[in-house]
Amino acid sequence: MIFGGGMEKAHDVLIRNLCEHTALAPEEIAEIRSLTFTQRDFAPNENFVHQGDEPEHSALVVSGMVARYHLLGSGRRQYLAFHLSGDLPDSQSLFIDQMDHGLSALGQASVAFIPHRELFAAFRRRPNFALAVWRETLLDASIFREAITNNSARPMPARMAHLFCELFYRARAAQLVRSNRCRLPISLAQLGETLGMAIATVNRTLADLRQSGTMDLRDSELIVLKWRELQRLGDFTPAYLHLKRQSPPRL
Amino acid sequence: MIFGGGMEKAHDVLIRNLCEHTALAPEEIAEIRSLTFTQRDFAPNENFVHQGDEPEHSALVVSGMVARYHLLGSGRRQYLAFHLSGDLPDSQSLFIDQMDHGLSALGQASVAFIPHRELFAAFRRRPNFALAVWRETLLDASIFREAITNNSARPMPARMAHLFCELFYRARAAQLVRSNRCRLPISLAQLGETLGMAIATVNRTLADLRQSGTMDLRDSELIVLKWRELQRLGDFTPAYLHLKRQSPPRL
DNA sequence: CGCCTACTTGACTTACTTCAAAAACAGTGG
């Protein structure tokens, strides 16, 4: 556990993220800044919330990526969503006692924990902050819906392209894209457990996408070379992300 | 539009549904009862909220079933979720201006509409009511997550069995099951657009499930004959529905 | 009765999975 050092960053990324869709008044921002976080670093693929847990803290991604996943009766793992800095990957634990899924770090990740008790107190004092977090959970839901559609209705190449489009677009909104690159520390196996395809197919499909010259994935980094073309391949329409201030990437 | 007649029903089903997971105080219930609904009946497969709309009302399913769906670039339709009486199928429109999916009646359905304005006012007077609706949206999200897993990680027969398990279990919680039957006015084509399978496969898979003697689907009615066995086939664990008061069906 | 829609069935084709093995790569210790 690390208290103190680098803690301002946690408040900043949360405020940045909430401001993406909600106008926050100065006193609401002050309220957020007064929250006490407990920050921890996790190794790649380290699990820090398990299916069945009943957490008393909510997690906030400070840096790196966090994944949510289901474990099936068969032992199979299904990734449900990926979270970037500023996201609250288990805000639902505020109201739903038992976790129906787990959380893990995707690459190296830094996560801040906020006691539910404190969040509830802040909600009471600043209802608008509660509404912003509520909205945030609704955006999650809209990303889940798109994942249902992606994994059920789109052919494999489009499915993979769509995932890359979404992650790139969101990374961009979180200011994590520099010269058309963003971190994406995901293995082929995990890509398969996300998109519902066998690892061999993941590899071949990814090879095709690379071949198309629209993107590349190297050294845990996603590189977008032809945005419009990749977007077309993935049937990607960013409306469901409900980002107001975002302009589409050039290229 | 029907004002008045049968309107008490709308309040009742909403209260019943929220009480499933939240303890409501008498004054909160009174607040809900004071909401003015506008009730409308819809024909099977009638769409009443479209992708791209910016609704100023939230829908409440009073009777029948309501579906949420995506329309893809290819013209394909993907069903995302089904809602039973008491559900608020577009509560996210309270905070997310533009609909990223549509709503349609599955069979004949009766839907009540509540102006956002009124809901917000009620939220302000009774914050606990807001929290109950928030929780409701989080339960939706958990159903979405399970749908991702179902359609991505489970083989077709399990996938279909799981859907039936979920709908039956939820119908049971909503007191819509009588002698192991509940209404399910869904066509094979729609089942395919839900589970991501071709209609021929839907038919053959359904035939296998019938063959197994665990369930039947006839005259828009789902009949569960061997619950435990169907649950096993579908790898169904109801934890994700977070229903506190529910005991498992006998059989 | 005839029309339309929903369901059913069969034959064929293709996508994807599975299995297996090799190559590339990262980390460890000599």
Next chain:
DNA sequence: CCACTGTTTTTGAAGTAAGTCAAGTAGGCG
């Protein structure tokens, strides 16, 4: 620095499940 281990990625070949196509049947309704 280089063998040694384990992991991830790549590739190939074979098998199979699911999609497509097409035709036929059954049920509901004017």
